[in-house]
Amino acid sequence: MPPHALTIDEASLSFGRFQALKSVSFAAEQGQLVTLLGPSGCGKTTLLKAIAGFLALDSGRIEIGGHDMTGIPPERRDTAMCFQSYALFPHLSVSDNIGFGLRQQRIGEAEIRSRVGTVAEQVSLVAQLAKLPGQLSGGQQQRVALARAMAVRPGIMLFDEPLSNLDAKLRDQVRMEIRALQRQHGFTAVYVTHDQSEALAMSDLVVVMRAGEIEQMGRPEDIYRQPKNRFVADFIGTANIMPVRVIGHDAASGLHHIESPLGRLTVRSEIAPVAKTIFACWRPEDAVLVAAGDETGPNRATLRVLSRTFLGSLCDLIVVTEGENPVSFRIQMHGFTPIAEGERITLSLKPEAIRFLGEAAE
Amino acid sequence: MSASFSVRPYLLLLPGLLPILAFMSLVIGMALSQSVGYFNFSGDSGFSLRFWHTVLSEQQFWRAFWYSARIALFSSLLSVALAYPVALWLRRPFAGSDLVSALIKAPILVHGLVAAFLYVNFISFQGFLNAALVHLGLVARPIRMQNDPYAIGVVILQVWKNMPFAFLILTGPVRAIGDDILDAARDLGAGAFARLRRVILPLTLRSLQAALILIFIGAAGDYSFQSVAGPTSLNSLAQYMVRIQQDNAGHGWNEAAVIAVMLMGLSLFGSAALAALIQFLLRRTGR
Numbered sequence: 001m002p003p004h005a006l007t008i009d010e011a012s013l014s015f016g017r018f019q020a021l022k023s024v025s026f027a028a029e030q031g032q033l034v035t036l037l038g039p040s041g042c043g044k045t046t047l048l049k050a051i052a053g054f055l056a057l058d059s060g061r062i063e064i065g066g067h068d069m070t071g072i073p074p075e076r077r078d079t080a081m082c083f084q085s086y087a088l089f090p091h092l093s094v095s096d097n098i099g100f101g102l103r104q105q106r107i108g109e110a111e112i113r114s115r116v117g118t119v120a121e122q123v124s125l126v127a128q129l130a131k132l133p134g135q136l137s138g139g140q141q142q143r144v145a146l147a148r149a150m151a152v153r154p155g156i157m158l159f160d161e162p163l164s165n166l167d168a169k170l171r172d173q174v175r176m177e178i179r180a181l182q183r184q185h186g187f188t189a190v191y192v193t194h195d196q197s198e199a200l201a202m203s204d205l206v207v208v209m210r211a212g213e214i215e216q217m218g219r220p221e222d223i224y225r226q227p228k229n230r231f232v233a234d235f236i237g238t239a240n241i242m243p244v245r246v247i248g249h250d251a252a253s254g255l256h257h258i259e260s261p262l263g264r265l266t267v268r269s270e271i272a273p274v275a276k277t278i279f280a281c282w283r284p285e286d287a288v289l290v291a292a293g294d295e296t297g298p299n300r301a302t303l304r305v306l307s308r309t310f311l312g313s314l315c316d317l318i319v320v321t322e323g324e325n326p327v328s329f330r331i332q333m334h335g336f337t338p339i340a341e342g343e344r345i346t347l348s349l350k351p352e353a354i355r356f357l358g359e360a361a362e
Numbered sequence: 363m364s365a366s367f368s369v370r371p372y373l374l375l376l377p378g379l380l381p382i383l384a385f386m387s388l389v390i391g392m393a394l395s396q397s398v399g400y401f402n403f404s405g406d407s408g409f410s411l412r413f414w415h416t417v418l419s420e421q422q423f424w425r426a427f428w429y430s431a432r433i434a435l436f437s438s439l440l441s442v443a444l445a446y447p448v449a450l451w452l453r454r455p456f457a458g459s460d461l462v463s464a465l466i467k468a469p470i471l472v473h474g475l476v477a478a479f480l481y482v483n484f485i486s487f488q489g490f491l492n493a494a495l496v497h498l499g500l501v502a503r504p505i506r507m508q509n510d511p512y513a514i515g516v517v518i519l520q521v522w523k524n525m526p527f528a529f530l531i532l533t534g535p536v537r538a539i540g541d542d543i544l545d546a547a548r549d550l551g552a553g554a555f556a557r558l559r560r561v562i563l564p565l566t567l568r569s570l571q572a573a574l575i576l577i578f579i580g581a582a583g584d585y586s587f588q589s590v591a592g593p594t595s596l597n598s599l600a601q602y603m604v605r606i607q608q609d610n611a612g613h614g615w616n617e618a619a620v621i622a623v624m625l626m627g628l629s630l631f632g633s634a635a636l637a638a639l640i641q642f643l644l645r646r647t648g649r
């Protein structure tokens with residue numbers, strides 16, 4: 001079996017007393033894209049800088065292509081980083097910025113010019129090549145940073161929120177260019193983003209971090225479908241999280257019976273609940289609207305519509321339970337739904353749409 | 363935005379600019395007109411090129427001219443060459459870096475003349491250095507180092523006095539280079555030397571030039587270091603100017619004015635050439 005393209009093995013790192021990375025481990029195969037996702041300050045940039053070699057680990061190790069990188073300086077690692085702060089060379093034109101790494105590799109001028117031209121086209125910068133970074137807009141500077149890193153075609157690309165400053169359309173375009181380049185050159189990428197839809201759309205592996213630790217990692221669909229705890233459920237997509245009490249398990253049907261703010265529900269889960277009182281979650285798009293008199297759907301609940309936001313392809317509703325302690329939930333209906341605020345509606349949830357989280361509720 | 367050129371803001375500058383221009387042109391104008399025979403304090407004033415002719419055909423003048431040029435060149439290059447690595451070393455603060463930088467700047471507080479006398483005392487025949495060398499058995503008898511014919515003493519003093527000055531000028535721009543920019547260069551494969559050549563030097567070029575120019579001009583016009591520690595067989599331009607003024611009772615001022623104009627020319631063109639040379643070298647190697 002060939003070695004992993006990138007292995008992070010129990011990496012720990014502190015700034016003085018503050019521990020920024022706490023025993024972080026994951027591995028990426030050649031050509032994979034790993035997304036680091038997590039709230040601001042959780043250590044994403046720190047991890048990228050450790051991979052690039054700017055920061056030395058306190059313990060643990062980083063391997064690139066099976067080689068231990070401990071003590072190898074950044075200039076001798078096969079990585080290129082697209083900096084969150086852009087870090088463009090202010091004295092060099094856009095084309096010299098993009099060509100910086102290529103000149104360092106002693107590539108011929110003609111080849112440099114052609115490669116700079118190609119990358120510039122991929123990020124729509126051809127018209128800006130002669131300008132200095134100070135003469136560019138924020139989004140243009142960000143694309144120069146991206147192009148400069150991509151031009152050297154390293155084995156490992158490190159992207160630190162490379163698209164955060166672009167408008168939606170340009171972001172889609174550049175994202176597709178990154179994917180196309182990756183298919184073409186087969187680099188392995190570690191990609192930091194705040195945008196969870198970007199993470200879900202692009203990654204082979206999603207790593208969710210919190211306060212220097214990995215909370216959960218896995219394929220995007222797995223993390224989305226079975227988040228480990230409330231933090232992950234809330235961070236990846238929107239989730240309705242509710243405390244529930246497990247009241248029984250039917251071995252024949254494999255269904256768990258629970259008591260919840262929505263009333264009595266049945267849950268089909270491969271994961272057994274870890275406690276009697278526990279948190280469970282479901283996604284807004286999993287709720288199905290049923291006609292008031294319809295008695296056929298499973299897990300029905302009647303709720304009142306508090307607010308309704310029409311989002312084009314979606315209709316976003318906030319609904320509340322009726323009774324003493326109203327609990328609110330968020331649901332999403334595809335297309336236009338003729339529901340008015342204040343109206344009472346009946347929802348149905350499939351037993352497999354409800355997930356137990358690995359956290360006991362008090 | 364209107365493209366029409368507005369004169370108003372420039373007019374507002376006049377009250378400030380006029381006195382400066384007036385004083386500058388007064389001084390330069392005085393020197394120039396004196397050098398061509400006007401303002402002759404003894405005898406008749408009137409246009410004449412003979413002072414220029416006398417001075418420029420004097421071999422001693424040219425020796426002084428090239429001597430001052432040489433001292434200015436070595437002093438400015440050496441001062442900057444020493445200050446630059448130190449400024450780079452102190453780019454990021456560390457424990458004790460403030461103390462180091464204060465010590466480097468200390469010579470600014472000592473007057474040049476005082477330093478020159480201290481230095482001469484230190485290296486004199488019976489001075490500390492000779493005593494120490496003899497004591498350590500490195501030499502049999504004291505060596506004569508004072509007023510050395512190669513003007514090493516003068517250059518040492520110039521560098522001692524100007525290095526902190528260059529350090530002061532270079533510190534700011536060197537510190538202004540962001541860590542991320544240097545990290546980016548490393549990440550793209552640039553080792554220590556490539557980072558210096560392709561990023562740090564180009565980004566500090568302007569202050570490098572400024573330091574060179576200022577030190578060059580100061581050293582070209584040196585009088586005190588040369589008088590105290592310089593070679594006895596040679597004059598600096600300033601020294602030569604004073605001597606000419608005092609020696610020639612009749613037209614001393616006029617000939618001294620010629621030398622003054624030449625000194626200004628040396629400062630202007632010498633430092634400009636130096637700045638251009640540095641820029642040219644960096645352009646060639648940069649990118």
Ligand SMILES: Nc1ncnc2c1ncn2[C@@H]1O[C@H](COP(=O)(O)OP(=O)(O)OP(=O)(O)O)[C@@H](O)[C@H]1O
Pocket residue numbers: 015018020039040041042043044045046047084
């Ligand atoms: N040089 C440093 N010295 C001290 N603390 C640092 C240093 N660099 C980062 N930190 C701290 O380490 C933590 C992680 O920082 P990091 O930049 O990795 O966050 P991040 O996940 O990239 O956040 P963001 O999404 O806002 O970019 C933060 O709490 C930060 O304050």
Ligand SMILES: [Mg+2]
Pocket residue numbers: 044045046084160
């Ligand atoms: Mg960051």
